[in-house]
Amino acid sequence: MSCCVLQITGLIFGGVGMLGTLAATAMPQWRVSAHVEANLVVFESVWEGLWMDCISQLGRRLQCKLYDSVLALPPPLEALRALMCLAVLLAIAAFLMAIVGVKYSQPGKEGPRAVSTFILAAGVAFLLTGSLVLVPVSWTGGRIVRDFYDPAVPVPLKRELGAALYVGWASGALLLAAGAMYCHVWGRAGSHSHPWLAALAAPAPGVHAYV
Secondary structure, eight states: OHHHHHHHHHHHHHHHHHHHHHHHHHOSTTEEEOOOOTTOOOOEEEEEOSSEEEEEETTTEEEEEEOSOSTTSOHHHHHHHHHHHHHHHHHHHHHHHHHHHHHHTSTTSSOHHHHHHHHHHHHHHHHHHHHHHHHHHHHHHHHHHHHHTOTTSOGGGOEEEOHHHHHHHHHHHHHHHHHHHHHHHHHHHHHHHOHHHHHHHSOOTTGGGGO
């Protein structure tokens, strides 16, 4: 019963993490303009994302423009794009494998060996996806904080953490939690479906006599 609860919970966490990864990849609020002057009247805010930059005027009018040329992008931005796109694809694959694993874990379906294979594949994929999401998000956040406190960076170029970064951190945490749950379920299922594991773990006859 506990394994079934963990599978359903992991599926929910993985689904939410997958949607969050999609949202973080598409959102333009990775870097937002920082208003550090106390007496500054803010008329517009600048958002910078992986695919576009936007200007919000007085919170009412929003203008966005896609980056013109892929070849003209800086290498760090290209790397962030590649990692997040890979994370999206892997998150979708992990979620589909999790659905299959939950389906075959029901009584009367395939044997526990097939269940363990799907569950393990989903768990490893979720763990890898969570790591892929956290790397670009954390790198971007660290660079924003470093530039913000760097006196050599002009005030108009200073940026703050955008909403997409928080979505990415939360999604990465959910994906890692889902992966840990599925790996735990697979470990418990493997101990029951493979008696030789328990035999290896048990002490040999007569060993206790020499202890």
